[in-house]
Amino acid sequence: MPLRRDTPLFPQGKTKAFTLSYDDGVVQDRHFIELLKKYGLQATFNLNSGRFDSEEHYSHIRVNHSRVSKSEVKELYGPFEVSGHTTSHPDLARIPMGAAAWEVCEDKKVLEDITGKLVSGFAYPFGTWNPETLKVLEAAGIRYARTVKSTHNFRLPENFLLWDPCCHHDDPQLMELADKFLALDPNSEKNVLPVFYVWGHTYEFDDHENWDRIESLFQKISGYEEIWYATNGQIEEYVSAVKALRYSSDASRIYNPTAITVWMKVLEQTAVIRPGETICLENYKGN
Ligand SMILES: [Zn+2]
Structure with a gap:
């Protein structure tokens, strides 16, 4: 008799997971959150705790990049996950390890004070990191960290501290990937705990005038009994429990x-x- 192969499932026996990750805590998150609520979706928001309330304008984008105010963070992001993105958004691969440690730990502490919840996730500012960055995150108690490298697949990362998303929402393949995800055969051995992971910044919807794009995705992907709509942190926590059996x-x-x-x-x-x-x-x- 061959060795039995057990297949882990997501909570409630669901076979797939969909998750979103949005960076910087910009004011456009407010409208994005209305859409998440409308479609019953979950997401993780990666915030810079030292940049709340700031008015920001950049030459490379046409629209407002202003941040939400500190006083609204707890309520606005309350039903979702708040995750770290450093205090001031430096390039972590280019600053001393001690400074990187302060950026990560101070941000985590301030976000925990504001939300009253533990912060276990992180997104790399500019997507950059080096071997020292990984040591800093581990020491800070960060359980997973998102990069900006698209995989165009639905596999879980080998190392949650280098969690490559499936794609950015402006990826030309976005809708094709959504169709592939919906068509995945959960009984195939290749598709164990598949996750469709989309990331971006919500100011981009204003800048590219494409809010309809994300709403089309939400319409397509929402409402399925077999899909777990989860935060990044819920997925990491659940997968860690599966691995701990x-x-x-x-x-x-x-x-x-x-x-x-x-x-x-x-x-x-x-x-x-x-x-x-x-x-x-x-x-x-x-x-
Ligand atoms: Zn950022």
């Missing part, structure tokens, strides 16, 4: 040592492994 030597027992319920397809059935629980597969006859 412990098996008996003959694989007849699976123990969940975490505080998160894990769903798993085992022997063609959906097993639900609750926190602290060990399930026994009585019908399973060795390997």
Whole structure:
């Protein structure tokens, strides 16, 4: 008999996940959040805690790049995830390690004070990093960090500190990728815990006059029973729980040592492994 292959599922036995990541905390996030609520979607917002309330204009963009005010952060982003993006948005690959550590830790602390929640995620300003940056993030207790490199696939990262998104919302392949994602066969061994991950900045919708583009994506991707609409942090936390499962030597027992319920397809059935629980597969006859 071949070795049994268990297939992890997302919460409630869902087979796919869709997530969004938006940077800088600009005022256009307000309208974006209205759209998220309208379509029942989730997202992560990567904020620079030292730049709230600032009026910003740049020569390379035609529109306002002003930031939301500190006083509105808790309520505006409350139903979503707030994640770090450094205090002042430096190029982390070009500043001393100590300065990078301050930028990451101070930002995390201020965002935690404002939201009253733990901050576990991060997005690299300008998408840049070096080996020291990774050490800084680990030491700061950051669990995942997003780059700006498109994968054009739906695979989870090997290292969550280098989490490459599927694509930017202006990617010419956006809608094609959405169709591919919706058509994925969840029973294929190649498609274990597939995640469609889109990122960007919401001021870009004003700059490129294409709010209709993101709304078309939301219309297409929302409302599916089999898709988990999750924040980046929820996905990282859930996947870590899946990885933490412990098996008996003959694989007849699976123990969940975490505080998160894990769903798993085992022997063609959906097993639900609750926190602290060990399930026994009585019908399973060795390997
Ligand atoms: Zn940024």
